[in-house]
Amino acid sequence: MAAGPDKVSIAVHAGTYDRVHYALVLAAAAAAVGTPVTLFFTQWGTRALLRPAADGSPGWHALALGPEAGDAARTAAEMDALLAERRVGTFEELLLACGELGVRFLVCESGLIGAGVAAEDLRDDLPIEVTGAVSFLRDVSPGGATFFV
Numbered sequence: 001m002a003a004g005p006d007k008v009s010i011a012v013h014a015g016t017y018d019r020v021h022y023a024l025v026l027a028a029a030a031a032a033v034g035t036p037v038t039l040f041f042t043q044w045g046t047r048a049l050l051r052p053a054a055d056g057s058p059g060w061h062a063l064a065l066g067p068e069a070g071d072a073a074r075t076a077a078e079m080d081a082l083l084a085e086r087r088v089g090t091f092e093e094l095l096l097a098c099g100e101l102g103v104r105f106l107v108c109e110s111g112l113i114g115a116g117v118a119a120e121d122l123r124d125d126l127p128i129e130v131t132g133a134v135s136f137l138r139d140v141s142p143g144g145a146t147f148f149v
Helices: 017-032 044-050 076-085 090-101 111-113 131-139
Strands: 008-012 037-041 105-108 126-129 147-148
Touching: 008 017, 008 131, 017 037, 017 076, 017 090, 037 044, 037 131, 044 105, 044 111, 076 090, 105 111, 105 131, 111 126, 126 131
Parallel strands: 008 037, 008 147, 037 105, 105 126
Antiparallel strands: none
């Protein structure tokens, strides 16, 4: 069997629950088998890392569903509950697992500005580094797998 990539790099551009959720699935899976992973959040994807809202709900609850989700009437919270019911890792479980497994979280400073998000609005329970595209590109490995979602 062929060896996997020596690193996984994922640029999270889309701000939809389903796309970010699957980026977290890929990141957690790669990290679980010992492959180094970097998640680079930019533009609307940065909203996945927002602090909890005033009512205590996770910031990512405000994410929309993408057309691929098939049910635009659902909210991110409802889709997450449905996945939990189906025994699929939830958004919060995957996000925290990525943090515990040593996934590197980079957030693009320009992407924050473009999305109207302040660095202070990001969660403080994850090892988030506010940086730029150059840092992400320097982090990508020639022998790795790179995804853009």
